[in-house]
Amino acid sequence: MKTIKLYNDVEIPIVGLGTYQLMMGLQSYKTVLSSLKIGYRHIDTARIYLNERSVGQAIKRSKLPREQIFVTTKMWNNSILNKKGEQAFKNSLKRLGLKYIDLYLLHWPIEGYLEAYKVLEKLYAEKQIRSFGVSNFLIRHLENLKAHGLKKPMVNQIEVNPYYQNDELIDYCQKNDIVVEAYSPLGGSKYSCLHDETLSRIAKKYQVSTSQVILKWLTQRNIIVLPRSKNIDHLKNNLELDSFVLSDKDISDIKTLNKNFKTGDDPEVYE
Numbered sequence: 366m367k368t369i370k371l372y373n374d375v376e377i378p379i380v381g382l383g384t385y386q387l388m389m390g391l392q393s394y395k396t397v398l399s400s401l402k403i404g405y406r407h408i409d410t411a412r413i414y415l416n417e418r419s420v421g422q423a424i425k426r427s428k429l430p431r432e433q434i435f436v437t438t439k440m441w442n443n444s445i446l447n448k449k450g451e452q453a454f455k456n457s458l459k460r461l462g463l464k465y466i467d468l469y470l471l472h473w474p475i476e477g478y479l480e481a482y483k484v485l486e487k488l489y490a491e492k493q494i495r496s497f498g499v500s501n502f503l504i505r506h507l508e509n510l511k512a513h514g515l516k517k518p519m520v521n522q523i524e525v526n527p528y529y530q531n532d533e534l535i536d537y538c539q540k541n542d543i544v545v546e547a548y549s550p551l552g553g554s555k556y557s558c559l560h561d562e563t564l565s566r567i568a569k570k571y572q573v574s575t576s577q578v579i580l581k582w583l584t585q586r587n588i589i590v591l592p593r594s595k596n597i598d599h600l601k602n603n604l605e606l607d608s609f610v611l612s613d614k615d616i617s618d619i620k621t622l623n624k625n626f627k628t629g630d631d632p633e634v635y636e
């Protein structure tokens with residue numbers, strides 16, 4: 366699978382499996398195991414998804430060499446607020462049953478994030494994580510890290526989809542060599558883009574699915590995508606992005622679809 370190089374030379378597969386709302390237990394376990402069997406090599410979980418244990422069990426069961434799988438998890442807000450970042454990391458590692466994490470993110474820029482970010486730097490220096498980054502950080506939060514002399518994050522995981530294009534933040538990250546990961550790339554549960562007329566027309570032209578058009582629109586711009594699915598056909602479909610290239614006209618048509626409809630919480634006002 367195509368990878369993107371982070372500024373510390375670590376490579377990250379461009380398509381990852383999103384695991385939010387997959388639920389703890391059997392559903393997460395089965396989905397992650399199936400995804401690894403059909404070729405996924407990048408799994409995005411988080412403490413708050415309550416499925417780290419199932420993700421870890423599926424990884425173990427897959428019998429794939431650990432170094433072939435890229436695992437991301439995220440520090441949840443209570444640990445950021447209460448300055449319990451190191452403990453949070455140890456617990457995540459234990460639940461996942463892993464010796465290291467490939468990418469560790471701060472989930473939200475809430476009170477205490479500067480201190481929590483220093484924990485990421487420490488874990489990185491200790492080689493307990495191969496790379497680190499943030500999620501839901503706006504330009505002002507990224508600038509604040511810089512103002513405090515902290516290392517640049519390798520990744521910012523943010524909402525990006527045709528109805529919430531987030532161009533200004535993407536431009537800022539890409540100009541600063543921070544890799545963008547698109548969460549809710551298909552519009553999530555609230556504002557699904559999957560039945561959009563323009564996207565369906567483009568999909569028909571290339572004989573692909575609407576989901577593939579959206580994922581291609583992102584990966585063509587070097588944005589990592591994290592589609593979530595519990596359906597094996599959809600999982601396969603979301604990996605097959607090499608048979609077509611979107612034209613400039615397709616891309617400008619998709620640009621007109623932005624509605625600033627945000628499916629997730631808004632970091633501008635999040636507390």
Ligand SMILES: NC(=O)c1ccc[n+]([C@@H]2O[C@H](COP(=O)([O-])OP(=O)(O)OC[C@H]3O[C@@H](n4cnc5c(N)ncnc54)[C@H](OP(=O)(O)O)[C@@H]3O)[C@@H](O)[C@H]2O)c1
Pocket residue numbers: 382383384385386409410472500501522523547548549550551552553554559574576577591592593594595596598599600602603629
């Ligand atoms: N950092 C953060 O704050 C944050 C916030 C939200 C999400 N995320 C991450 O981003 C991931 C993805 O976002 P999301 O879970 O909100 O939703 P999403 O991936 O945008 O959309 C998921 C929906 O799309 C459907 N779907 C997927 N592939 C499809 C296909 N090929 N054809 C038709 N339908 C398809 C799924 O249904 P089926 O199961 O039926 O396929 C599901 O209903 C999350 O799982 C999580 O890892 C991060």
